[in-house]
Amino acid sequence: MAGPVPPFNPLHVFAVAARLGSFTRASEELGVSQSAVSRQVAVLEGYLGTRLFQRERHGIGLTHEGAALRDEVGPAFDRIVAAAERLRQDSRATPLRLRVYSTIAAKWLLPRLHRFEAAHPGIAVRLSHSVAPVDFRRDPIDLAIQLGEGSWPGMESLRLMPDILQPVCSPRLLEAGPPLRGPDDLQRHRMLVSRYRRDDWRDWLAGIGRLDLLREGMEFTSSVLTYQAAVEGLGVAIGQMRLLDHDIEEGRLVPLFGLPVERPLAYHVIWPADRPPDHKARAFLAWVRAEAAG
């Protein structure tokens, strides 16, 4: 049963080209360039030592050998493709259910999720959010991302990234508004606050030893809104730096003062200890860890 195996990708490309009778149309169906098809067929011909197509005036025609090969491999590939596709569909029917904070979803996970989908086209992801801690017995959830110290009773967890605080504002505000050279200057600016993260300003000010600067701020019902307000130049928000890399890279926000403060809490992926992660969950864990690290 051993022996040399033929190159399967060229064979498949050949099968498609033979079915359509044209390299160009095969390249369209396969979503690659015409050049790629031409080359793959040439590779196969080199491997087999036979011409499979006659290159003719305006087009191609199968040789005798080519026709014989197509009759054999065409149906076989159809079968393989169908079987794989069926399995992939079945698998997508039971998606991986994630629960995350909406801030994480909007600012961190969604912008990179396309990469996960590309790497694992068979795994569908369903996201849900809530501010309240997840209850795995009640909620139909496989994995959750939560902020915490890393130990939840009856749960296992994987530490993703720390929660690092630093004030941020729009570059326009920094240029055009009252100066923002040091924490003292915050007194001349509006402080933007997220309802569910009221302590962030306190924690940061405590971290730099300037609790005296704590004031009431303008409150929003979610961190996403708060950051959006900062982008719009409405004031200075206290930012979770690991979630804002995109906004900072693209110049919508700038971090202020160079005084980051790391909170004792960190983002973790958690799951119930009595339900070990299945294949999909493990794939997501490996991926999300790499994303958080890189």
Added chain:
Amino acid sequence: MAGPVPPFNPLHVFAVAARLGSFTRASEELGVSQSAVSRQVAVLEGYLGTRLFQRERHGIGLTHEGAALRDEVGPAFDRIVAAAERLRQDSRATPLRLRVYSTIAAKWLLPRLHRFEAAHPGIAVRLSHSVAPVDFRRDPIDLAIQLGEGSWPGMESLRLMPDILQPVCSPRLLEAGPPLRGPDDLQRHRMLVSRYRRDDWRDWLAGIGRLDLLREGMEFTSSVLTYQAAVEGLGVAIGQMRLLDHDIEEGRLVPLFGLPVERPLAYHVIWPADRPPDHKARAFLAWVRAEAAG
């Protein structure tokens, strides 16, 4: 009929592993490392979003999905492999017939022919030699390599490489024998001559303007023997440099005096003008040209 296609190599590796029930044994059958099999299966599982094997105590077992997939793709791959193999065998049944000088065969072509076979496993090569010019009407030959000026009546040709002459000897002779600092020193050495290339010494000496040094030499019935005599330290041979690169690289021979002389003749591949090269001949032409150039 379009749609995304699954990765075929991982599928094939999976089919083998599923049939054998072991990654390690699959790796042996496929001639790759165990690690490669493990990774290919992991790629496929990632693509499909499903576990195909249960990694168990001491070994693996197919999951439900894995078994279903194997039943579909296993036979399909068998069919593809069989069809390709059959074509390849058929094709090898009519080998490419080459006629070359035995020197070219031994010193240049044979040492690199394995690369051609690796690139075109479907093309079998049959070599024959003769000193006399090829007669395509009489000899059952597809392509020949011959020395000449590049134009043969009724034939097409591809220039391969020039014929460059330079004396060579064994490094031992150079060290232990009488000195060989310049052409004059040849008088104190035996000159080795090939019967069919008697003019080589004359041409070289003429090229450096020292025809006065021409003497009788020790004659051998082929260039291969002549070079072998030089390797054994029996004297100084007049070498065709393009054929001796291997011997020189590996220290069996050293070129002398740094005075190469290019003859007006060059090695060409030739074929009858009324029989254009078929697929195999074209493959060989492309390959041999690249080898001669690189």
Added chain:
DNA sequence: ATGAGACATAACAAAAACTCATCCCACCAT
């Protein structure tokens, strides 16, 4: 406990596949 067997994983290297840009060639409409 200890070592042997079997799969997983990280880091790196090689080979395959692909792309872009450009040719070449046959056909067709001016």
Added chain:
DNA sequence: ATGGTGGGATGAGTTTTTGTTATGTCTCAT
């Protein structure tokens, strides 16, 4: 005949896949 068009081939360079080595983990048998 001339230039446009459709279809395939090819050179050069890049990206993806595939593979390797070395090492780790886990389980079983001694």
